[in-house]
Amino acid sequence: MSAEQQAADEQPVESLRDLATQEAVLKLLAERVAAAQKDVKARTQKALDAAQKRDGTERVGAYLPTGEQVATISLRRGETGPVVTDEEALARWVRQTWPDQEWTETRIVRTVKPWRLAEMLAEMDAASAAKLVDKATGEVLDVPGVVIKPTRARTHGITWRTGGKDLTAAAWRTGALSGQLAALTSSGDAG
Numbered sequence: 001m002s003a004e005q006q007a008a009d010e011q012p013v014e015s016l017r018d019l020a021t022q023e024a025v026l027k028l029l030a031e032r033v034a035a036a037q038k039d040v041k042a043r044t045q046k047a048l049d050a051a052q053k054r055d056g057t058e059r060v061g062a063y064l065p066t067g068e069q070v071a072t073i074s075l076r077r078g079e080t081g082p083v084v085t086d087e088e089a090l091a092r093w094v095r096q097t098w099p100d101q102e103w104t105e106t107r108i109v110r111t112v113k114p115w116r117l118a119e120m121l122a123e124m125d126a127a128s129a130a131k132l133v134d135k136a137t138g139e140v141l142d143v144p145g146v147v148i149k150p151t152r153a154r155t156h157g158i159t160w161r162t163g164g165k166d167l168t169a170a171a172w173r174t175g176a177l178s179g180q181l182a183a184l185t186s187s188g189d190a191g
Contacts, residue, residue, distance in 0.1 A: 044073060070160065070168050080148055080149060082121045088110065090146060092110060093143065130143045
């Protein structure tokens, strides 16, 4: 028997039962963390929206029970832009407005070719209006079937301070975050 084989044989072998238990525990923890994170994210967003409306607050510090700031939660604005709400009306209008251009195609209904639609939406997005300028005539045209509306919801993000993750992990290990993490260990078999 080689020295390498003998060294390998002397190493403790993980038991399949221990691995299975570890995997099951981590799966349960991941499911509970995901559910708790979804819940607290929604509640934080609601509170941030209310604070911003009330007094202009757009960020708040995240502190450990010991008083150390580990992160900042900041409001991120949503975005608005042009959204096609009636493709058929838009395609009819494009065909009537520029009959010599092959920017539409007929299937069962007339549609605007994707490359031209992307160009038109980009122009409307830049103008923040469902309007296009006819480059041949200079006329500003109202575009049917397109509205400017929110395309991405308002949200918030976390910026960790230097060392904040390590401090948070240490607080978790020592039990200092037991109140904040109670939802993870509460009863409630979801599956």
